[in-house]
Amino acid sequence: MYKNFFKRLFDILISLLCLPFFIIIVVIFGPLIYFSDKGTIFYNADRLGMNGKVFKMYKFRSMKLNAPDIRNEDGSTFNSEDDPRLTSIGKFIRKTSVDEIPQILNVLKGDMSIVGPRPDLPEHFEVYSEAEKKKLSVRPGITGYNQAYFRNTIPWKERIKNDIYYIDHLSLWMDIRVVFKTALSILSRKSVFIEVEEKNEQ
Known part of the structure; x- marks a missing residue:
């Protein structure tokens, strides 16, 4: 009952309650992101959603305009505190998860849940095993078991x-x-970035 009904109901209620907070964050960080390099405030990334549907995941932009796409050896996105693609404000919002x-808008639209597996890149579908495709049986989350622990x-x-x-x-x-x-x-700010030589993904 929770998985099929109440989880979605709670997602809607929580995201609606968070909307005023989201607006305040946009007012505070929007100008900082824009004036860092006169670029867009938001970054919209294609991600795999429930049942393999591709959707646009919204984030505050933390990288410089036209930053190159750098991947780890396993094809996952590269993440490092010393990543030269990050703007000065981008490093802060990435470390604090403000990005x-x-x-919250994806949750309201029904693309995501508050809690669930973090969504992968669309091309990752091709390298999932049949067992791993079970990940797509639920909505991806803003946070999840991996992010928490x-x-x-x-x-x-x-x-x-x-x-x-x-x-x-x-x-x-x-x-x-x-x-x-x-x-x-998030409060402890541990394990947000991985050293370059470790090559773990975000």
Whole structure:
């Protein structure tokens, strides 16, 4: 009942309550992002959603205009505190996860959930095993089991295993635990960036 009905209801209610906060964040950070290089405030990225549907995931832009696409060896997106593509304000909003706040709009649209597996790039669908495609049976989340407990410290394939573990144990209590653990993780600011030589993905 929770997975099929109440989870979506809670997503809508929570995201509506967060809308005033989102507007305040836009007012504060929007000008800082724009005047860093006179570029757009938002970055819209194609991501895999539930049932393999591709959608536009909204983020505050943390990288410089026309930044090159850099990937890790496994095809995942590169993430490092010393990434030269980050603007000065971009490094801050990435480290504090402020860049993810616009995804509240994705939740309202029904593309995402507050809690769920983080969405992968569309091309990753081709390298999923049949078992790994179970990740697409639920809406992706703004935060999830991996983000709460590991952030950027484990390889992509291991994260998929954790995503499936989350789906198999999905419950209201699980989501509450993930939200509180995520808050603690953000406040501690640990494991947001990985050193270049470790080559873990975001």
